[in-house]
Amino acid sequence: MKKYFLFLGFLLTVMVLQAQPVTRFTVDLTKGKKGSLSVTCDVPAYQKEELVYQIPRAVQGSYSIKNFGDYIDDFRAYDHKGKRLKVSYNKQESNFRISNAKSLSRITYDVHDTWTDTKKQNYVFQPGGTYFEPGTLFCLNTFALFGYFEGFKDCPTEVHIKKETVLYCATSANISALSATDDVVKAPNYDDLQDNPMVYMRPDTVSIKVRNCRFHIAVFSRNHKITSRDILASISPVITNAFASFFSVFPTDNYTFTFLFPGWQDEALFANGTMGAMEHCKSSVYFYPETGNRDILNSFLTHVVAHEFLHILTPLSLKSEQIYNFDYRNPEASEHLWLYEGSVEYLSNIILYKDSLISDEDFWETFRQKTLYSDRYKDISMTEFGKKIFDNSDMHYYANVYNRGALVSFLLDVKINELTGGKMNLKKVLLQLNEKYKGHYFKDEVLFDEIVNLTHPDIRILINDYIVGTKELPVKEYLQKIGYRFTSEKPDSIYTFGRVSVEYDAKDKRCVVRDASPGYNAFGIDKGDVIVAVNDTLLNESNYYHNVNLIGSPGTDAEVTVRFSRKGKLMEIKNPPIRVKVTQLNFIEPEREISEEERALRKQVLGR
Ligand SMILES: [Zn+2]
Numbered sequence: 001m002k003k004y005f006l007f008l009g010f011l012l013t014v015m016v017l018q019a020q021p022v023t024r025f026t027v028d029l030t031k032g033k034k035g036s037l038s039v040t041c042d043v044p045a046y047q048k049e050e051l052v053y054q055i056p057r058a059v060q061g062s063y064s065i066k067n068f069g070d071y072i073d074d075f076r077a078y079d080h081k082g083k084r085l086k087v088s089y090n091k092q093e094s095n096f097r098i099s100n101a102k103s104l105s106r107i108t109y110d111v112h113d114t115w116t117d118t119k120k121q122n123y124v125f126q127p128g129g130t131y132f133e134p135g136t137l138f139c140l141n142t143f144a145l146f147g148y149f150e151g152f153k154d155c156p157t158e159v160h161i162k163k164e165t166v167l168y169c170a171t172s173a174n175i176s177a178l179s180a181t182d183d184v185v186k187a188p189n190y191d192d193l194q195d196n197p198m199v200y201m202r203p204d205t206v207s208i209k210v211r212n213c214r215f216h217i218a219v220f221s222r223n224h225k226i227t228s229r230d231i232l233a234s235i236s237p238v239i240t241n242a243f244a245s246f247f248s249v250f251p252t253d254n255y256t257f258t259f260l261f262p263g264w265q266d267e268a269l270f271a272n273g274t275m276g277a278m279e280h281c282k283s284s285v286y287f288y289p290e291t292g293n294r295d296i297l298n299s300f301l302t303h304v305v306a307h308e309f310l311h312i313l314t315p316l317s318l319k320s321e322q323i324y325n326f327d328y329r330n331p332e333a334s335e336h337l338w339l340y341e342g343s344v345e346y347l348s349n350i351i352l353y354k355d356s357l358i359s360d361e362d363f364w365e366t367f368r369q370k371t372l373y374s375d376r377y378k379d380i381s382m383t384e385f386g387k388k389i390f391d392n393s394d395m396h397y398y399a400n401v402y403n404r405g406a407l408v409s410f411l412l413d414v415k416i417n418e419l420t421g422g423k424m425n426l427k428k429v430l431l432q433l434n435e436k437y438k439g440h441y442f443k444d445e446v447l448f449d450e451i452v453n454l455t456h457p458d459i460r461i462l463i464n465d466y467i468v469g470t471k472e473l474p475v476k477e478y479l480q481k482i483g484y485r486f487t488s489e490k491p492d493s494i495y496t497f498g499r500v501s502v503e504y505d506a507k508d509k510r511c512v513v514r515d516a517s518p519g520y521n522a523f524g525i526d527k528g529d530v531i532v533a534v535n536d537t538l539l540n541e542s543n544y545y546h547n548v549n550l551i552g553s554p555g556t557d558a559e560v561t562v563r564f565s566r567k568g569k570l571m572e573i574k575n576p577p578i579r580v581k582v583t584q585l586n587f588i589e590p591e592r593e594i595s596e597e598e599r600a601l602r603k604q605v606l607g608r
Contacts, residue, residue: 020155021046025146028162029138029200030181035116037132039145041107044155051101052150056143056328057094059128059194060315061279063337063389063398066124068144069094071117073110079103093329095147111145118271126260126269126287127278135164137201137220139260139285143194143328157193159185161200168203170218170258172196172282191326195280199258204228210240213250215257222263223506225292225541231259234294234301242351243309246427251312256283257305261290264507277304279311290506292541302357303366306348315340318434324441335444337386338467342405346413347427349406354607364588367410371475371486371586374404382408382467407473408466412451412459414478414605419456422604429454482602483594490587495554495577497522502531502548504541511539511548513564522575523551523562532570533563 021044027037043051055069069089077085077098086099098104114129124144131139146159161169161183169175173185173196187193201220206228208215217235219228235257243250262269270289277286286304291297315323320334334340353363377400385397413426429451433442442450448467452460465471476486498521503514511531518524525531531539534547550560554577561574594602602608 021152023149023152023155023157025157025159026162027140027145027159029132029134029167030162030164032132032134032138034133035113037111037113037130037138037145039109039111041146043104043106043149046101046104046149046152048101048151049099051098051104053096053098053107053147054150054329055094055096055147056194058331058390059143059328060323060326061311062125062128063333064122065331065390066122066128067091067094068124069096069147071112071114071130071144072096073112075109076107077101077104078106078108080105095150095329113139114144115139115269118268123272123274125272125274125276125278127276127285131269135166137260138167138199140198140200141285142197146193148190148328153191154189157187157190159187159193159198161185161198163200166202167200168205168218169198169200170205170216170256171198172216172252172254172256172280173198194328195282197258197280197283197285199260199285206232208232208236208239210244211250212253214254215239216254217257217259219259219261221259221261222266222290225263225290226259226261226297230294230297231257231301234298235305237355237357238302238306238309238352241355242306242357245355246310246347246351251317252282254282255309255312257286258283259286259288261288263290264505277308279308279316281312281316284308284311291504292506293504293545294542295545302352303348306352306357307344310344310348310351311340313430313434314344318430318437319441320444320447321441322444331390333387333389335383335386336447337389337401338382338405338408339447341401342382342407343409343412343426343430345402346406346409347430350413350427350606368586368588370403370406371473374400374407374473375586377404378472379470380404381470404473407475411462411466411473411475411478414481414601415459415462416455417604418481418601419458422600424455425604479588480591481598482605483591483598484602485589485591487587487589488585490584491581492584492587493579493581495557496580497551497554497560497575497577500525500551502544502552504544506541509541511544522577523564523573524571525562525564526566529564529566531562531564533561535561 023044024042026040031038055072057067058065075087075089075096077087079085080103085104088097090097111130113131114124115126115131128141130141130144131137163181163183165180169183174187175183175185177183185198204227205216205218207217217228217231219226219231275288277284320336322332322334349363349366352358377397380397380400382405409426416429417425432454433450448463466473479486499516500513500521501515502511505512513525513527513529513531516525516527518526533539534550537543537547539547551562554560557576559574559576561572563570563572
């Protein structure tokens with residue numbers, strides 16, 4: 001009997017496999033023009049009178065409608081004899097309708113890149129977009145290049161890529177090199193295909209293995225100012241300490257960090273003013289201007305890498321139905337954006353702080369900024385806003401998800417620790433829910449019940465008041481619980497040289513004053529002046545940040561000498577700063593004396 005059933009099972013498997021038609025895409029990077037790439041798709045026999053080829057209007061993680069179909073041009077459909085079939089594009093739906101599709105054999109189209117598309121109002125921010133520069137860099141976010149046939153989204157897909165030998169593909173996709181110039185990527189379904197960006201570049205890579213996961217780092221740096229080893233030096237403490245203490249076992253066994261650093265030559269790519277990073281289940285892509293300054297690099301990388309990687313917990317793993325069954329044409333939003341972005345933002349700061357990877361000052365200044373921001377946009381229900389994210393274009397409110405969303409996560413963490421005597425905390429709640437819903441999804445309406453069940457009935461009050469409701473956040477009271485004093489307006493005094501705003505011009509390799517008036521700073525510096533030296537240190541790309549900061553934020557009354565040039569004339573001025581009275585808003589400081597309860601709760605929440 002056993003054998004018999006096994007045999008039946010085998011037959012069934014074969015039938016299922018045979019029933020899965022494979023969609024085969026081909027792109028030839030050697031034939032790409034700058035800004036444009038041709039795609040060919042060999043279509044299996046779907047046996048439908050009409051087929052709809054859907055290019056996503058939106059994807060997970062970006063929370064806005066981008067209509068990637070708008071970047072497609074010269075779309076053609078052919079039958080087996082090479083005869084063209086009738087096609088119509090529906091701009092509203094971002095899809096192509098192909099008639100007489102039973103005879104469809106192949107589609108071809110050109111894709112324009114998003115990075116250089118500065119005309120489109122709804123600009124695609126670069127880590128989630130495309131860029132084609134033959135022989136140098138191809139940023140292939142697959143959802144902007146390839147679509148799926150409606151009704152066949154779960155069918156396997158292959159992408160064949162022809163490339164120049166010198167280019168290497170940074171990706172966590174299931175990729176194999178057929179030869180030095182041919183790669184093939186296989187994806188079990190469209191969800192998997194679109195979640196794995198492929199970035200072709202000249203190789204500069206390094207990897208480290210921590211526990212069960214190998215972390216790959218790939219870097220494109222236009223003027224070779226940043227190497228993969230620089231990045232590794234910056235982020236390896238985050239990986240080996242903070243990530244490793246958060247996850248006892250990593251949810252993936254390979255993860256790719258792809259860093260793209262265009263240089264000063266690529267000014268147009270920054271014209272929109274956006275930069276940032278985008279997360280995926282097994283990778284994240286970063287887009288920032290190239291800098292040779294390690295201080296700047298370290299300061300933003302630590303934060304952004306921690307945030308993007310923690311998304312592996314939510315929403316990439318712990319997610320609601322709307323994200324699990326993502327509708328690329330008519331995306332539905334989940335009300336738990338506060339969880340996906342706010343809790344990730346809070347926890348990423350906490351793990352860095354617990355492992356001393358950011359300073360006390362950095363942690364509390366970030367916290368303070370969040371209180372200032374959320375004070376300005378407080379009439380918002382986090383859940384209501386989350387539900388409307390695809391209709392809402394107000395970026396101020398969107399940014400509040402990272403501010404109020406992080407602060408409500410802090411309140412939750414403190415309260416959960418307090419009510420459970422430290423047995424539970426926000427991290428444990430999310431990890432346990434993640435375990436429960438592994439490979440599945442939760443319904444939006446059950447999440448709060450789940451959190452209450454894992455913690456304490458009183459947590460519901462907090463949720464209703466501050467996540468669902470719009471009550472003013474009791475940040476002061478909660479900081480007091482962990483022995484910190486919050487003062488909304490605190491009179492203070494600081495040293496200052498006055499207002500001088502300086503930018504490093506990487507092209508001409510000099511520090512240019514972008515904003516200043518001679519009467520409003522101690523050195524008489526004017527807009528357009530070039531700062532040559534501070535306290536006898538000649539400025540260059542790697543030291544200017546620290547030295548210019550001696551003018552921007554003098555911590556003491558020490559005199560500073562500035563040498564600067566104006567229209568070719570060199571000047572040197574030495575002056576002490578002046579002391580001015582200021583009012584510090586939302587000032588946070590540790591209490592000098594704290595109770596045993598406060599100390600215990602502080603240790604549970606902050607780890608120190
Ligand atoms: Zn995020």
